Amino acid sequence: MMRFLPWAYLIAAFVFIYLPVGVLVLFSFQEGSLPVPPFNGPSLQWYQTILGDEDLMAALRNSILVAFGSSAVAVALGFLAAYGLARHVLPGSALIRGLLIAPLTVSYLIVGLGLLIVLTRSGFGVSLWTAAIGHVVINLPLAFAIIYASMGAQQQNAERAARDLGASEPKVIVLVTIPMLLPSIAAAFFLSVTLSWDEFIISFLLTRFDVTLPVEIWSLLRSGLSPQLNAIGSFVFLISVAVVLLLELTIFRKGRQ
Amino acid sequence: MSKDQVRGWGFVTPALLWTIAFFIVPFVVMGAMSLASLEGRTLVWDLSLANYAKLLEKKYLWRAILVSLEITLTVTVISVVLAYPLAWIIAFRVSPRWQRLALLLAILPFWTSYVVRSYAWLLVLAREGVVNETLMWIGAIAEPITLANTRFATVTGFVHFFVMLLTLTIYANLIQLSPNYRRAAMDLGANAFQTFRHVILPLTLPGIVTGAFLTFVLCIGDYVTPQILGGNTELTVPQVIMVQLGRRADFPLASALAIVLMSIVALAYLLSARWLRLDRL
Numbered sequence: 001m002m003r004f005l006p007w008a009y010l011i012a013a014f015v016f017i018y019l020p021v022g023v024l025v026l027f028s029f030q031e032g033s034l035p036v037p038p039f040n041g042p043s044l045q046w047y048q049t050i051l052g053d054e055d056l057m058a059a060l061r062n063s064i065l066v067a068f069g070s071s072a073v074a075v076a077l078g079f080l081a082a083y084g085l086a087r088h089v090l091p092g093s094a095l096i097r098g099l100l101i102a103p104l105t106v107s108y109l110i111v112g113l114g115l116l117i118v119l120t121r122s123g124f125g126v127s128l129w130t131a132a133i134g135h136v137v138i139n140l141p142l143a144f145a146i147i148y149a150s151m152g153a154q155q156q157n158a159e160r161a162a163r164d165l166g167a168s169e170p171k172v173i174v175l176v177t178i179p180m181l182l183p184s185i186a187a188a189f190f191l192s193v194t195l196s197w198d199e200f201i202i203s204f205l206l207t208r209f210d211v212t213l214p215v216e217i218w219s220l221l222r223s224g225l226s227p228q229l230n231a232i233g234s235f236v237f238l239i240s241v242a243v244v245l246l247l248e249l250t251i252f253r254k255g256r257q
Numbered sequence: 258m259s260k261d262q263v264r265g266w267g268f269v270t271p272a273l274l275w276t277i278a279f280f281i282v283p284f285v286v287m288g289a290m291s292l293a294s295l296e297g298r299t300l301v302w303d304l305s306l307a308n309y310a311k312l313l314e315k316k317y318l319w320r321a322i323l324v325s326l327e328i329t330l331t332v333t334v335i336s337v338v339l340a341y342p343l344a345w346i347i348a349f350r351v352s353p354r355w356q357r358l359a360l361l362l363a364i365l366p367f368w369t370s371y372v373v374r375s376y377a378w379l380l381v382l383a384r385e386g387v388v389n390e391t392l393m394w395i396g397a398i399a400e401p402i403t404l405a406n407t408r409f410a411t412v413t414g415f416v417h418f419f420v421m422l423l424t425l426t427i428y429a430n431l432i433q434l435s436p437n438y439r440r441a442a443m444d445l446g447a448n449a450f451q452t453f454r455h456v457i458l459p460l461t462l463p464g465i466v467t468g469a470f471l472t473f474v475l476c477i478g479d480y481v482t483p484q485i486l487g488g489n490t491e492l493t494v495p496q497v498i499m500v501q502l503g504r505r506a507d508f509p510l511a512s513a514l515a516i517v518l519m520s521i522v523a524l525a526y527l528l529s530a531r532w533l534r535l536d537r538l
Binding site for chain 2: 007036081083230
């Protein structure tokens with residue numbers, strides 16, 4: 001009896017963890033208009049519906065744009081800051097690091113609220129651009145921390161060797177530092193992409209007409225349960241999972257070897 | 258300033274400027290805004306603590322703070338209690354070959370938007386949903402019971418999310434423990450429970466506290482889960498903040514609530530700082 005208890009617990013835990021996701025995906029293939037038992041299907045009608053929905057497709061394009069754009073900026077800024085702090089002696093470097101990490105300690109709602117106040121008071125207004133700015137704010141600390149943590153003495157020796165052989169600093173960065181740090185740069189980038197892709201509250205506060213996918217799903221939620229929501233929700237979930245699995249299978253696996 | 262320093266500043270400045278312009282400045286403006294007030298529809302910068310006084314006077318405001326604290330503490334405790342055995346089983350019962358996969362699978366649905374995850378729980382807990390259907394099928398209940406749009410639903414949605422997070426932090430702590438500690442305790446005559454209580458538990462406290470702190474911070478600041486899953490009878494602080502922004506456009510009061518939310522998080526940080534290992538994640 002006691003021998004099976006851990007396995008029973010493991011199975012129960014996995015049922016709990018996968019129950020909502022399973023129900024979400026299963027009833028996205030529902031035939032009929034209610035995503036609750038009994039299951040009649042499978043049918044792809046709801047996937048056809050979302051593919052034909054102009055608003056959803058526009059939101060999808062916006063989400064991709066914001067995720068990749070904001071992650072690229074966050075990783076570029078994070079890399080430069082990490083390089084500057086790891087390779088140059090600066091006064092007050094602990095303070096700078098603290099300042100760059102600070103947005104991590106504040107909830108997304110408060111980051112979004114602060115930006116919203118400044119943007120509306122200054123008359124700038126909100127748009128897809130401002131949501132992307134917000135996503136850079138929350139992803140920059142992560143990108144910086146990941147890349148900074150991976151800058152070790154090993155790369156520094158290679159950089160010194162390149163410099164001794166006459167390479168200028170920009171050349172050293174492009175030809176030595178970035179290739180050696182590529183795994184952690186890619187990890188930071190894809191982590192930012194997933195977080196931005198899933199993020200709701202900042203996008204909700206800082207967009208108006210052009211919205212991202214989670215915001216569009218939010219407004220569809222008002223009309224209640226629908227297999228169409230299951231279909232688009234399953235799609236959002238599967239993309240996040242695909243990016244995370246990609247990270248795990250390529251970058252982290254290599255990193256451990 | 259040396260040439261080396263000038264170059265160093267050149268690399269750091271873009272990120273620093275971004276953080277100052279889009280995080281520090283908005284934050285300071287929000288702090289100032291919490292001291293302003295609304296007269297009719299116009300904003301008055303009167304530098305008063307009126308908004309903070311309102312938090313104590315108006316019942317719906319201090320109720321929200323209490324509701325948020327209650328929900329967050331409940332969620333944190335339940336999540337730790339459920340996640341610890343799961344992390345334990347993965348670390349010590351699952352063979353090393355499959356551990357990585359088991360852990361990956363256990364935290365995969367963590368990577369879902371709050372919106373999608375909460376909607377999925379709404380489906381599961383709906384009147385005609387899977388849980389009600391199953392309970393009626395096995396004969397536990399005769400009529401469907403109300404599960405969605407209650408505090409129970411909010412807590413369930415949160416616990417689901419944070420069990421995954423805590424499993425990760427506790428697992429990371431457990432596998433760092435040398436098996437020698439356990440052997441030494443056993444050799445000295447401790448039984449399994451005593452070994453756990455006096456040796457393993459204290460050694461895994463950093464993993465528990467780190468995960469619990471993250472749970473607390475993310476839970477108390479979330480608007481989506483209680484808004485989708487909770488009932489209309491009680492509101493959390495983030496929900497009240499959003500109400501201020503929407504209907505009344507009362508930015509000063511929303512700012513004051515945000516500052517209170519941050520103060521609660523800062524307090525939680527101070528209380529747990531002794532055991533926190535945020536750098537080890």
